Amino acid sequence: MTRTQLVGLLSAIFLFVAIYCVFSFAEIEMTMLEVQKIFYFHISSAFTLFLAFGVTFISSILYLIKRTDKYDTIAYVSTEIGIVFGIVVFTTGPIWARFAWNTWWNWEPRLTSALIMWLIYIGYLILRSTLAEDKKRVYSAVLGILGFLNVPIVYFSVELWQGGLHPDTSTKMNLPPTMQTAWLISWLALTLLYLFLLMLRYHGEQMKLELETLQHQQMGEL
Amino acid sequence: MHKGLWITVLIAFALFFGLFLLSQIPVAITQDEVSTAVSDAIAETNAQVDEVEVEQLVAEKAAEKLEARQKRRLKFLVSAYFIIWLIFSLYALHLAKMQNQLHKRLEQLHDGLQRKE
């Protein structure tokens, strides 16, 4: 069993446990009732989104320092997966908002800053796909760093732009123990899922590279 | 391997989610909720005729109302989780497809190279 498969299996098991915890183990919250169960995967996806873009940031820096293609691939792949998690956040968010606040969207700081960040990294992917092959890696690394530097500034400015509707982090810590467990487990499960997808995509990118070198070899022989 | 994994996760999800819905829908409305709803309704109507039949009818009405509300909530919940799993599985399918294609082309190339040697 390879490492990737092991992580995949682990993430599958944890997703399994997480779903059990969310639907059968965690108690039903009093104000939102069943709808509150969206929270577990919504928040965990948001955390994973930030984790993914954080990984992009760090591996972009490492790439600029060490110039190993590995870091560039990780940055690229992590961005892509972060965007998938972003789609989850931005589709479950409105469903929650529609029930809780009776609107599909509100300009709440955390939501807005996550959206801006998401847009930045979509721009990163679009620009990367059009860059010349030899410049691609350095340029994407520069963009990856610039994009992440924006996060705190975006967050603080959006926070003052509009007072928040999301509960404070402190209230999140006061969840009843069963909810807390369910939340932690779903967070862990999604982090593992992220790791699994990251490894899978990384492997895929390496296959692509191998394919390209082989093709070059064949072209050379012809 | 990966496909098998995903199918397992999907089945597990469907199983737990189904179990949850089955267990929640009829039971979630507790006796307490019904009786408070009934007493609320009675207080609202101000009815003096306190016959058993009327109370029965009011109870049915209240239960219906609660059920409708719960149905709305479950609709939100189901759609959210449906979307989450849809996104993840679409992405996984996309990955699997890409990976398979790469595998095939790599093998073709390797075969070609070996034949030459």
Next chain:
Amino acid sequence: MEVFRQIGWLIRKDLALQFRTKDTLALVIVFSVLVVLIFCFAFGPIFPEQMEERGKLAASVLWATFLFAGVITLNRSFDIERANGALHGLRLTGIDASYFYLSKVASIFVFLILLEIIVTPITLQFLDVLAVLPVALQDQLPWLLLKLIGVLAIGTLGFCAVGVIVSGISTHTHGKESLLSVILLPLTFPVIMAGAKCTVSLLTTGGLGGNFWISVLVVYSLVFLASSYLLFEFVVEG
């Protein structure tokens, strides 16, 4: 002082290129006025009576116009650098990449400020902002305009700081330079937000409405100027 001399020459080169042909300047000014006109047609001919609403409208028109104009200017400026390998020629002279960055930021900044000085009064007149300004503010109109240009200048500096590095990257996209805005606009959201807020409060109260937004504007501009200055080396290498 060699540094300043080199940067000074680079800025002179850029500005000479921009102003001798004048096509970019004419293009950008006409474009900006057209954008303002479109907003006027959409909201006019009778604009909201309340000062607050009118101020918000004017601020959004100003910022939208300058962002679009800024993107065009950046594209044009790097078009010139790329044509006939001018950038490579410049690199061969042994000038440090960061000087090139600073000079580019400075020249585009000067260019955009000029544009803003021309277009802002036109916009304010088209939207008839003066009519709803309180009398106290009308008396010190030049002062208000000066403050407005000051806010726009800080915002433009932040915009240029990011814009130069991002367009340095997007010139290598093989004819897809228009993709610049896909990443430049989300990257500059804080500047847009803070700048627009400052402009609104200037146009409605004459003050900045507290120090918060102006400090966001300054901090953003400085952080991105510094980080882009450090990162630009990687963009022009090779």
